Amino acid sequence: MDKKDLKPVVVDGRKDEMAEGLSRRSFFAAAGAAGVGAAAALVTPSETRAQSTDWTQPGNNNHVIELQNAASFPDGAVGFDYYGHCALKITSPGGATIMFDPWRDDPSGAWGLWFKQEFAETPVDITMSTHTHFDHDAIDRPVSTMVLDRMVGAFEFADLKITGFADKHACVAPGWYNWTNALAEFGVNACPPDNVGHMDMVVYVVETGGVRTLIWGDNRPDPGPEFWEAIGRVDVLTLPVDGSEHILSYEQANSIVDRLKPKVVIPTHYLSETTTYTLSTLQTADDWVKDQKSYKMLGSASLQLAAEEIAQMDREFLYFGHNAQTS
Numbered sequence: 001m002d003k004k005d006l007k008p009v010v011v012d013g014r015k016d017e018m019a020e021g022l023s024r025r026s027f028f029a030a031a032g033a034a035g036v037g038a039a040a041a042l043v044t045p046s047e048t049r050a051q052s053t054d055w056t057q058p059g060n061n062n063h064v065i066e067l068q069n070a071a072s073f074p075d076g077a078v079g080f081d082y083y084g085h086c087a088l089k090i091t092s093p094g095g096a097t098i099m100f101d102p103w104r105d106d107p108s109g110a111w112g113l114w115f116k117q118e119f120a121e122t123p124v125d126i127t128m129s130t131h132t133h134f135d136h137d138a139i140d141r142p143v144s145t146m147v148l149d150r151m152v153g154a155f156e157f158a159d160l161k162i163t164g165f166a167d168k169h170a171c172v173a174p175g176w177y178n179w180t181n182a183l184a185e186f187g188v189n190a191c192p193p194d195n196v197g198h199m200d201m202v203v204y205v206v207e208t209g210g211v212r213t214l215i216w217g218d219n220r221p222d223p224g225p226e227f228w229e230a231i232g233r234v235d236v237l238t239l240p241v242d243g244s245e246h247i248l249s250y251e252q253a254n255s256i257v258d259r260l261k262p263k264v265v266i267p268t269h270y271l272s273e274t275t276t277y278t279l280s281t282l283q284t285a286d287d288w289v290k291d292q293k294s295y296k297m298l299g300s301a302s303l304q305l306a307a308e309e310i311a312q313m314d315r316e317f318l319y320f321g322h323n324a325q326t327s
Contacts, residue, residue, distance in 0.1 A: 054140055057121065061145040064125050067096055073159035077306040078209040084275030084324035085115075085135055086217065086240060086268045089124060092208040094159040097124040100204070100215050103275075104138035114280040120327050128162070130217030131169055132198045135280075150202045161207040165230055168192045169199040170220045174252060175245030177281045203231075210307030211235045214260070218269070221252035228259065235310050237262035240269030243283030250288050263313040264305065265292075266320070274324040289319045301325045 073094030081089040086101040102119045106112070111134070119141040127144040128151065129137045139147050148155060152164040171191035173180045180190050188196040204215040213236040237260055240247040247269055248256070257265055267285040276282060289295045295317035301324050 057143045059123055059143050063095075064145045067094065067125070067158040070094065070158065076209060077304040077309075078211045078213070080236075080266070080303040080305065081325050082266075082301045082303075082320040082323065083120065083122070083326075084272045085270075086130070086238070087119070088215070088238060088266070088268065089122065089325075090206055090208070090213060092159045094208075096126075096158040096160050096208070098126040098128060098160070098162070098206065099124040099142045099144065100128050101130055101136040101217065102127065102138040102141050103135045104141070106134040112279045113277050115275055116277060117275070117326065120325065122325070122327070126157070126160075126162075128204065130203065130215065130219075131201045133169075133218070136217065150200075151204075152202055159208055163205045163207075164202045165205070165227060167201050167203055167223045167227055168195060168220050169201045169218050170247050171195065171199060173246065174249035177244060177246065179246070179281075203227075205231060205234075211305060211310060214238065214262070216240060216256075216268075218247050221248055221256060231260070234260045234262040235307075236264045236266060236305065238266045238268050241267050241288050242270035242285050243287055244281055246282055250291070253288065257315060262315060263310045265315060265317045267317070272320075272324050273322045274326065284321070285319065286321075289317050292317045295319060297321055298323060 073092070076093035078093065079089075079091030081091070083089065083099075083102070085103045087099065087103055088101070089097055089099045091097050099122060103115055104119060105114055114135060119138045121141055121143050123143045125144065126146045126148060127139050127142045128148045129139050131137070131150065137149075139149055148162070150164075151162070152166045155162045168191075171180055183190040183196065183199075190196070190199055201217055201219045203217060203219050206213045206215065212233055214231060214234045216237065216239050218240055237257065239253050239256065241250065241253045267289060269282070270285040271278065271280065271282040289297075292315070294315065296319065298318055298320050301320055303318060
């Protein structure tokens with residue numbers, strides 16, 4: 001079989017060759033209400049097919065077996081590698097790796113081109129996604145032994161502990177681009193308790209090397225009291241803030257920071273010249289970062305943080321800016 005036959009077919013929303021009686025408008029309405037996969041099923045079988053290509057990727061689980069069999073793990077710094085948007089790889093002192101929220105363009109074409117290239121086929125031990133939106137769910141792209149998609153509960157492996165907390169996506173756009181209005185146009189509710197399923201979220205706390213990192217994803221700014229109580233201490237906090245205030249406004253984000261009092265804040269979900277097109281409507285996080293009491297413009301896409309170093313910090317903003325890993 002020719003390997004090209006293994007590639008998934010993407011429905012091009014810019015074309016008019018839809019199934020008989022199916023307009024572009026109704027196709028995208030279905031995509032918004034039921035998910036792209038369900039709407040794609042409305043077209044003729046010859047025009048679309050879905051197939052994972054994970055089994056064609058190189059590598060194997062030898063590294064996971066090594067970690068599984070290890071009797072102990074070293075102390076040391078925790079690694080953070082930024083891949084643009086909300087994609088962040090965390091490396092434990094023992095060498096275990098997790099990739100959060102790898103991105104892709106919307107396969108329906110309805111939301112336009114956001115990214116300048118495909119997400120890198122990066123080798124990691126674990127891939128995780130906070131929710132099912134296209135800019136967070138390219139879980140097939142990393143070369144990963146384990147995929148823990150939207151995991152709620154606790155998972156322990158090697159020198160890692162990951163805890164997932166179920167909550168809800170931000171459902172009211174605070175900035176100039178009212179993207180959340182599109183859900184009402186599709187006839188579905190964005191906000192809980194009867195929100196459409198793709199507005200569900202999982203927030204993760206990663207514990208390794210004495211450092212507790214909170215991956216906020218696109219979570220709403222005002223979760224209930226049970227959420228705040230469950231999260232506990234936060235050393236490193238990632239927050240989705242950009243100049244267009246697409247997910248969180250500056251005020252909302254600052255309120256979260258003041259409540260959690262993290263040692264370190266890492267901005268995500270902003271325009272990066274390395275990975276992201278302006279068609280995304282996102283802007284940089286420069287203004288928000290420079291308005292903080294203490295910040296550092298990082299010179300690369302990689303960061304090492306040790307628990308002892310973090311203990312001396314208080315709401316230090318570490319900003320990757322346009323630096324992003326592409327391979």
